[in-house]
Amino acid sequence: MPDLVLASSSPYRRTLLERLGLPFQWAAPDIDEEPLPGETPEQLTERLALTKAQALRERFPTHLIIGSDQVLLLDGKPVSKPGDHEAAAAQLKHCSGRTVRFTTSLCLLNSATGDYQLRSEPFDVVFRELSDASIERYLRSEQPYDCAGSFRMEGLGIALFRALRGDDPNSLIGLPLIRLCEMLRNEGLQLP
Template identity: 50%
Template sequence: MSSASSSAARRLILASTSPYRRELLQRLRLPFEVMSPDTDETPHVDEDPRSVARRLALAKAQAVAMQQPDAVVIGSDQVADLHGRPLGKPVTHERAVAQLRMMRGQTVVFHTAVAVVCRNSGFEAVDVAQVSVTFRDSDTGMSDADIEAYLQAEKPYDCAGSAKSEALGIALLARLQSDDPTALVGLPLIKTVSLLRAAGVPVLAGATA
């Protein structure tokens, strides 16, 4: 059996409970399952944001692949980078306010990493998409009142940097630059497709109607 044929028969698993990543992966129309990777997402001391995203995406995929060695597993992670300072999920309203105040008028780089692992085939690869986002300043749409209105409306406490760009958060942005348009939402689909193909998954042939 060829590598591609073997991979076509393998289960595809998304190692994430994020509803955003699940919705994005559904766009490929590939049947997949979802499993929680249960990994420690604490950054290492002096670890730069890009390295954090890359390491955690791979760790998530590896954690699920250990339990499901015959499956092709996708892991992903996103870290917001404010001049080298990593910004994770705020979790609370107070932390979201603090994050957005720091980000206004600034350009923040969002590192979104994706990893694909299949233990039985020996495939393991990871890639990172970068999105450069310039936020409005307090005079052009990101005053304290604007931040509060946005947070009350969206409650984006599970989004890195409190930025939910696919919804009302777009009103906080002045400019966005990326070569992988879904990366900011949480899963860079261009890079994901490339890694799945490299793993032997026939993306278009496996798509359902």
């Protein structure tokens, strides 16, 4: 079995990948993540997922390298990680009672051959109506300032939603495990 490498510094992606029970290494790729002019969200996340994996190819020449990237769209525009309490409160107010779309792209690169698999996973989150008080309680409890959308779906953030729509809820955390398992099987790995 080729060694796995996660091309990410995200502790959330590492925690997700640990669920598969496969040994892996991780390394942070150093890439420019700015969107290109006219690039759609899907094109952006696919390009970045592939670029992250390719950035580690020379360092890990006989590995399966996993790259992933995610964008949150609100009113058709990308939304970044809030960074602080005020920005997170503003994001959640804007999401209140609305449906937002996450696009998460996943790449599995075989660094020995240069072959790769690339896939985008859309996922919609339907927020319930959120009062200022409920937003404050949530943010004080979880402080999700490093998460696009200002919530942690794997934590208390689930209480903010009315519905989730998509094939793989792990996409919201940044690593679509169902698709990753499929890609790993395509590379000959035996998974349960």
